[in-house]
Amino acid sequence: MTEKATQLSALLAPTVEALGLQLLGIEYLPAPGGSLVRLYLDVPDAEAETRYVTIEDCEAVSREVSARLDVEDPISGNYTLEVSSPGIDRPLFAPAQFARFAGERAKVGLKLPQEGRRRLTGTIVSVEGGSILFDVDGQPLTVDFDNVDKARLVPDWAALGLAPARDAAGGDARPGKPGRKRAAAKRSPKAG
Known part of the structure; x- marks a missing residue:
């Protein structure tokens, strides 16, 4: 703030x-x-x-x-x-708010770049004092709260029932129609 x-x-x-x-x-x-x-x-x-x-x-x-x-x-x-109200993508204003939502994903903007990034999206792992530990793409990243410009929770739309679940490969896990295959039509030049 x-x-x-x-x-x-x-x-x-x-x-x-x-x-x-x-x-x-x-x-x-x-x-x-x-x-x-x-x-x-x-x-x-x-x-x-x-x-x-x-x-x-x-x-x-x-x-x-x-x-x-x-x-x-x-x-x-x-x-x-x-x-x-804070909404489901609630903003986070204090270390205690990050601690309350440990295990949730957050989108964070930083005041100063850290490890080459000004923005990150990761899971809040823990909060100790003024430091917040995130899991960003499987890698730990500790951010000093004083370097946080803005932060919001990232809703899990699938868990809320508002989006389809994703499979392990990142695709849509809903059963659906098989894709249609289109055959390429061969054209022959017109004889004239």
């Missing part, structure tokens, strides 16, 4: 928690015409199996956060406030 996003998170987390929710993180995107402030909400860990963030939750947080921002006025100029 940027310094401004961290400042906003510290300011707004108590407001979100007072509504029985958890502030996962904030994206602050400054722009000439007006900034974008995007809050990601979640339910407390104890309720994660039985409750989800609803549109009513987002509306309530939006009202309370807007009032708090009006009073504190931490953002100069115009801004747009967005309040969202």
